[in-house]
Amino acid sequence: MKYDKWQKEILEAKGDILANTGRQVGKTTVFSHKIGNYLMKNKGTQIIVVSLTEDQAKLIIVMVLDYLEKKCKQNIQKGKNKPTKSRIWLKNGAHVISRPVGNTGDAVRGFTGDVLYIDEASGMPEMMWKAAMPTLMTTAGQIWMSSTPRGKFIENTNKKNFFFKCWENHEDKWQVFNITSPQAMQEREITEEWTIEKRDKALKFLKDQQALLTEMEFKQEYLSEFLDDMRQWFEDDLIRSCMTEERPNKIDKNNNKTYYLGIDVARMGEDESSFEIFELRKDHMYQVENQITKKTTLPQTFEHIKELNLLYGFTKIFIDSVGIGVGVFDWLMADDDTRHITEAIDNSKQIITTDGRTRKLQKTLKYSHMKMLMETNKVHLLDDPGIFESIKSTQYAYSNDSLGKRHLKIFGNYTHICEGIANAVWGQKYKELNNKIYTIKV
Structure with missing residues (x-):
């Protein structure tokens, strides 16, 4: 070369x-x-x-x-x-x-x-x-x-x-x-x-x-500058305190189990797609599996989700509904087995908070929710160095828009696993609505 x-x-x-x-x-x-x-x-x-x-x-x-x-x-x-x-x-x-x-x-x-x-x-x-x-x-x-x-x-x-x-x-x-x-x-x-x-x-x-x-x-x-206005969103000690779980040797298919799947879809040939599986027990989220695929097409990603659903019988599947994820989301919504359990997460969507005036990006709320669950010991992660590194790499910074309003931005360069986890534990908000839906083809 x-x-x-x-x-x-x-x-x-x-x-x-x-x-x-x-x-x-x-x-x-x-x-x-x-x-x-x-x-x-x-x-x-x-x-x-x-x-x-x-x-x-x-x-x-x-x-x-x-x-x-x-x-x-x-x-x-x-x-x-x-x-x-x-x-x-x-x-x-x-x-x-x-x-x-x-x-x-x-x-x-x-x-x-x-x-x-x-x-x-x-x-x-x-x-x-x-x-x-x-x-x-x-x-x-x-x-x-x-x-x-x-x-x-x-x-x-x-x-x-x-x-x-x-x-x-x-x-x-x-x-x-x-x-x-x-x-x-x-x-x-x-x-x-x-x-x-x-x-x-x-x-x-x-x-x-x-x-x-x-x-x-x-x-x-891209300009390799050290900036002191950026900070780590999840502290090292907080991440380690949540990494309490060992990967199960087998899948528990008990119908009373409530499993959530959080997905981060990668661009073909670039990043890695992340599939993060959690079990809801009361109001605690326990990670039972973390899977990564590389250089897969969108149809392959869709088929992988279908295979995981056959194994776990998910109550909910959470996936980004814009950008690269939209293709997979559309297929999930068109499929008889997954349409009723698939939930869209639009990171760029603005959500009005409880004060009725403040607008926040769904991504900001999603990561704030994940951090709150971790700080209250309600998220239990697999003890895996790849998971630690991805969560650790998540950063935040504040910037001002053209009107001078201050905004929080969450980002990172190895966050695909963390993004999948954040999507999955967002499901804890659905804990009161965990009715399973079964379809019969006629």
């Missing part, structure tokens, strides 16, 4: 490296290649890759393996040390291991490395840094980290988070690279892979995003 100028500089850089970037610029690609180069050139060394979730950890190993197979396939070990989803060994004794950090960072304790690479470092729990740093103590190793920023502070405090402190680089320890998404798209050399048409489409996408997002959102997500 043809590297961007900043990617070449990262590949050639020595020592501790911090890449603060906008989204979709190619940071994970360049670091996976840098890992591959290091393994080829430094026999007997170990690189530890730390990611937020297991899926992200596996993805980096896949990218490193793909690069090594193109560069030195004959040097990749086979047999008992053949590549796995979490580790790659070369014949020179060098190897890379990838670990999901989880909620505490304990997954990296006990390992020793010559290089520690931290993916999406700004989202790491602060406890992870204490657990990960000793991995380099006896090797005088290097730290490489990359991330899109998520604000300057820890949760809702005035204490700076670790990634931001490193980026400030007061002790001149780091080689810091700042790359924005528009910069990467505009400056990338035109090739057979990166055509003028692809560049123009990418720049149009960024222009559309700038129109859709608030100024602060766009600056953080």
Whole structure:
């Protein structure tokens, strides 16, 4: 591949490296290649890759393996040390291991490395840094980290988070690279892979995003700016306090059970679709399943919902009725088995509150309801790092409209699971209306 100028500089850089970037610029690609180069050139060394979730950890190993197979396939070990989803060994004794950090960072304790690479470092729990740093103590190793920023502070405090402190680089320890998404798209050399048409489409996408997002959102997500006006909507301690459940080994099909399904539908080939299943017990919501699908078409998503309904017999299905979700919503409403249990959630809909004057977006009310249930110990989540990361990534900011009125905006860059959960627990409002409806085809 043809590297961007900043990617070449990262590949050639020595020592501790911090890449603060906008989204979709190619940071994970360049670091996976840098890992591959290091393994080829430094026999007997170990690189530890730390990611937020297991899926992200596996993805980096896949990218490193793909690069090594193109560069030195004959040097990749086979047999008992053949590549796995979490580790790659070369014949020179060098190897890379990838670990999901989880909620505490304990997954990296006990390992020793010559290089520690931290993916999406700004989202790491602060406890992870204490657990990960000793991995380099006896090797005088290097730290490489990359991330899109998520604000300057820890949760809702005035204490700076670790990634931001490193980026400030007061002790001149780091080689810091700042790359924005528009910069990467505009400056990338035109090739057979990166055509003028692809560049123009990418720049149009960024222009559309700038129109859709608030100024602060766009600056953080695509201009890689650290903004102190944004905060985490769900605090870490609150999320952990709700993660009390283990995934059941089997489905309880008791007709007296009340199951809700919350869905977040992804664009084809882009994000992941999320299916979050909860059981209502009195006024408490217990999560019993969390499923993710990738690169699925809308018909496939519809069929997956139908299959889940056969297994659980949902009382209600909650799905976004605008945007990408509208196609699936229409099919659900046309189907005899799902039309009576499907409820539309329009995140952009304005709802008049009880004072009769204030208008709020349904998304704002939905996330406020979810937080209220969590704070009153009425939401019980599966103990899963992917769920933790998605809820943690949900942020909020205040902005003023043209009339000077202040508005709350809730957003994030990994919120698909949280969105599905928020849709499902919205069903707690329907707890007095949980009559099951059965249809008979004639």
